[in-house]
Amino acid sequence: xxxxxxxxxxxxxxxxxxxxxxxxxxxxxxxxxxxxxxxxxxxxxxxxxxxxxxxxxxxxxxxxxxxxxxxxxxxxxxxxxxxxxxxxxxxxxxxxxxxxxxxxxxxxxxxxxxxxxxxxxxxxxxxxxxxxxxxxxxxxxxxxxxxxxxxxxxxxxxxxxxxxxxxxxxxxxxxxxxxxxxxxxxxxxxxxxxxxxxxxxxxxxxxxxxxxxxxxxxxxxxxxxxxxxxxxxxxxxxxxxxxxxxxxxxxxxxxxxxxxxxxxxxxxxxxxxxxxxxxxxxxxxxxxxxxxxxxxxxxxxxxxxxxxxxxxxxxxxxxxxxxxxxxxxxxxxxxxxxxxxxxxxxxxxxxxxxxxxxxxxxxxxx
Amino acid sequence: xxxxxxxxxxxxxxxxxxxxxxxxxxxxxxxxxxxxxxxxxxxxxxxxxxxxxxxxxxxxxxxxxxxxxxxxxxxxxxxxxxxxxxxxxxxxxxxxxxxxxxxxxxxxxxxxxxxxxxxxxxxxxxxxxxxxxxxxxxxxxxxxxxxxxxxxxxxxxxxxxxxxxxxxxxxxxxxxxxxxxxxxxxxxxxxxxxxxxxxxxxxxxxxxxxxxxxxxxxxxxxxxxxxxxxxxxxxxxxxxxxxxxxxxxxxxxxxxxxxxxxxxxxxxxxxxxxxxxxxxxxxxxxxxxxxxxxxxxxxxxxxxxxxxxxxxxxxxxxxxxxxxxxxxxxxx
Numbered sequence: 001x002x003x004x005x006x007x008x009x010x011x012x013x014x015x016x017x018x019x020x021x022x023x024x025x026x027x028x029x030x031x032x033x034x035x036x037x038x039x040x041x042x043x044x045x046x047x048x049x050x051x052x053x054x055x056x057x058x059x060x061x062x063x064x065x066x067x068x069x070x071x072x073x074x075x076x077x078x079x080x081x082x083x084x085x086x087x088x089x090x091x092x093x094x095x096x097x098x099x100x101x102x103x104x105x106x107x108x109x110x111x112x113x114x115x116x117x118x119x120x121x122x123x124x125x126x127x128x129x130x131x132x133x134x135x136x137x138x139x140x141x142x143x144x145x146x147x148x149x150x151x152x153x154x155x156x157x158x159x160x161x162x163x164x165x166x167x168x169x170x171x172x173x174x175x176x177x178x179x180x181x182x183x184x185x186x187x188x189x190x191x192x193x194x195x196x197x198x199x200x201x202x203x204x205x206x207x208x209x210x211x212x213x214x215x216x217x218x219x220x221x222x223x224x225x226x227x228x229x230x231x232x233x234x235x236x237x238x239x240x241x242x243x244x245x246x247x248x249x250x251x252x253x254x255x256x257x258x259x260x261x262x263x264x265x266x267x268x269x270x271x272x273x274x275x276x277x278x279x280x281x282x283x284x285x286x287x288x289x290x291x292x293x294x295x296x297x298x299x300x301x302x303x304x305x306x307x308x309x310x311x312x313x314x315x316x317x318x319x320x321x322x323x324x325x326x327x328x329x330x331x332x333x334x335x336x337x338x339x340x341x342x343x344x345x346x347x348x349x350x351x352x353x354x355x356x357x358x359x360x361x362x363x364x365x366x
Numbered sequence: 367x368x369x370x371x372x373x374x375x376x377x378x379x380x381x382x383x384x385x386x387x388x389x390x391x392x393x394x395x396x397x398x399x400x401x402x403x404x405x406x407x408x409x410x411x412x413x414x415x416x417x418x419x420x421x422x423x424x425x426x427x428x429x430x431x432x433x434x435x436x437x438x439x440x441x442x443x444x445x446x447x448x449x450x451x452x453x454x455x456x457x458x459x460x461x462x463x464x465x466x467x468x469x470x471x472x473x474x475x476x477x478x479x480x481x482x483x484x485x486x487x488x489x490x491x492x493x494x495x496x497x498x499x500x501x502x503x504x505x506x507x508x509x510x511x512x513x514x515x516x517x518x519x520x521x522x523x524x525x526x527x528x529x530x531x532x533x534x535x536x537x538x539x540x541x542x543x544x545x546x547x548x549x550x551x552x553x554x555x556x557x558x559x560x561x562x563x564x565x566x567x568x569x570x571x572x573x574x575x576x577x578x579x580x581x582x583x584x585x586x587x588x589x590x591x592x593x594x595x596x597x598x599x600x601x602x603x604x605x606x607x608x609x610x611x612x613x614x615x616x617x618x619x620x621x622x623x624x625x626x627x628x629x630x631x632x633x634x635x636x637x638x639x640x641x642x643x644x645x646x647x648x649x650x651x652x653x654x655x656x657x658x659x660x661x662x663x664x665x666x667x668x669x670x671x672x673x674x675x676x677x678x679x680x681x682x683x684x685x686x687x688x689x690x691x692x693x694x695x696x697x698x
Contacts, residue, residue: 082499134687138687138688140687141640141641143443143640144634144640144683144687145687147627147630147631147634147683148680148683148684148687149680150627151627151631151676151679151680151683152676152677152679152680152681152683152684153680154673154676155673155674155675155676155677155680156673156677158671158673158676159673159677163671163672163673258673267445267503267506270499270500270503271500271503274497274500279497280497280499280500281497312511312514312515312518313511313514313515314511314514315507315508315510315511315512315514316507316508316511316512316515317511318507318511319504319505319507319508319511320508322503322504322507323490323504323508326490326494326496326500326501326504327490327494327496330494330495330496331495332493332494332495333494333495336493336494
């Protein structure tokens with residue numbers, strides 16, 4: 001047995017590539033570096049009009065909404081659920097806030113702004129309670145349960161704005177979607193939410209409970225986990241995140257557009273979660289992965305913009321990258337590529353010979 | 367709680383036996399359609415053309431919903447429907463208007479393109495184990511992007527054949543008429559119903575939706591069937607695109623955005639379970655008609671704003687899901 005240095009290196013390398021965050025991080029870094037030849041000052045950060053400025057800052061700025069929504073979505077997906085209504089909830093929350101502010105006599109009054117925010121978040125929580133009730137108590141499949149609000153929610157938002165694009169000119173409200181202490185306020189919100197969620201799920205048993213509900217809701221219920229309450233909680237949390245994202249969105253736009261606020265954000269968010277390594281089948285989740293996944297998508301959008309791909313080709317480029325990322329993440333695909341590469345060599349590793357692509361999960365009936 | 371009730375219908379009362387019938391959701395949808403229609407006739411004094419118009423105005427949705435039904439019956443989902451419909455209209459416009467290809471030749475090309483798109487997504491799902499939701503989401507981006515690349519603007523189609531087909535009326539008794547698109551929709555529903563209930567392929571679709579592992583262990587060609595189902599959905603989307611072309615007489619890269627949600631909603635209202643394995647294609651047809659009737663009634667009301675359509679559809683979804691729970695809770 002001559003275990004050479006190369007062997008050990010190979011083993012370390014393999015262990016590293018199997019780390020959950022490895023591939024997402026590689027993709028993010030690759031995307032960022034890819035920008036350098038096209039935009040030489042891509043990594044520069046300057047100060048303009050009293051706030052930070054640069055491509056990286058703009059990724060963080062516009063990343064607020066996807067990261068927030070994807071964060072809530074991660075926990076929902078970890079319980080084997082899905083929330084399609086986040087875009088509609090964003091629209092409702094923005095509509096409520098702008099309605100309150102634009103109806104007020106003094107738009108700059110702090111009490112008006114706080115009332116608006118509180119009511120908007122209350123509306124979001126109500127939406128989350130509805131979703132949670134449908135999934136946890138009524139036992140409806142998550143994709144259908146949240147389809148209801150996806151369809152009806154935007155109608156409700158339009159009802160609130162009476163079909164117009166509501167504009168508001170409140171200065172305190174503009175801070176949410178603007179800059180605080182030269183840094184985009186969204187960054188503080190995101191860091192706060194991510195840190196809070198990570199602490200709550202990884203430093204307490206909550207994360208484990210969420211994962212156990214996603215692994216097998218019935219078994220965890222029999223084991224004494226209040227799976228209904230946990231499911232309820234993740235949907236409310238997801239809606240709350242979407243509500244905050246809706247506030248940010250309406251604040252940065254200076255108005256509420258019930259038709260377009262958060263349009264298709266549910267797809268971006270789900271994609272970010274999956275790219276981050278949380279499987280749609282539930283049972284485990286990675287908050288760090290989700291943040292990186294959302295940043296990848298946002299960087300991709302910025303990249304498309306900065307390297308001057310014609311606007312019409314945007315979606316094709318995005319689709320191509322998404323397909324590549326999904327294939328890279330698919331163990332079946334990687335096994336096939338590895339098998340293809342090994343065909344020329346004399347002896348393949350015995351332990352992964354026959355069917356590395358076999359589906360590891362066997363469906364357990366609930 | 368649900369497991370305890372499984373055997374109840376066999377020994378229970380007639381009431382429970384009715385609840386246990388797997389045709390109940392579809393009967394409820396049919397009953398609701400009749401009630402809504404009667405109320406509409408009474409309140410808005412519908413004329414005889416209203417019923418055929420339901421088919422005419424929703425013909426493309428009927429075709430697309432049939433494809434979605436197959437996919438959902440296997441327990442999958444197809445989010446690429448709307449994009450593929452848009453892509454098909456653009457491709458038709460490009461071929462017919464810009465390259466002067468006769469419509470009779472362009473139509474098969476579009477159908478093959480759509481089916482091939484579905485085939486690719488099916489392969490991604492089956493061989494690389496990408497989840498259907500994600501694979502077809504990539505399809506959604508890809509086909510919408512491709513149609514925008516083919517043409518930024520809507521391409522008018524001024525072809526004589528297309529115009530002739532679009533204006534052709536099939537007369538029905540009592541001065542009513544159907545369009546060619548509506549007839550295509552009906553034919554597709556009939557073919558799909560026959561395929562699902564009288565062919566081996568149809569039984570496989572139900573078997574995979576019921577339990578994929580069991581289907582595999584029984585020796586059913588799961589891989590082939592699953593890919594075929596996504597191919598079929600792609601084909602139906604392309605056909606829906608062609609019907610949509612007859613309807614709008616142009617190739618619009620922004621056509622049918624979000625139509626997959628309407629199709630899925632119609633399938634759900636029609637009583638098909640999203641977990642797969644149970645449902646009828648006729649139910650999806652009824653689902654489309656129910657959604658179409660809401661739109662008709664809200665526009666006839668005149669004073670109601672368009673957003674009530676969304677709220678109404680959502681409320682109806684809620685109603686049907688509630689109904690399915692009372693029935694479906696027992697079955698799960």
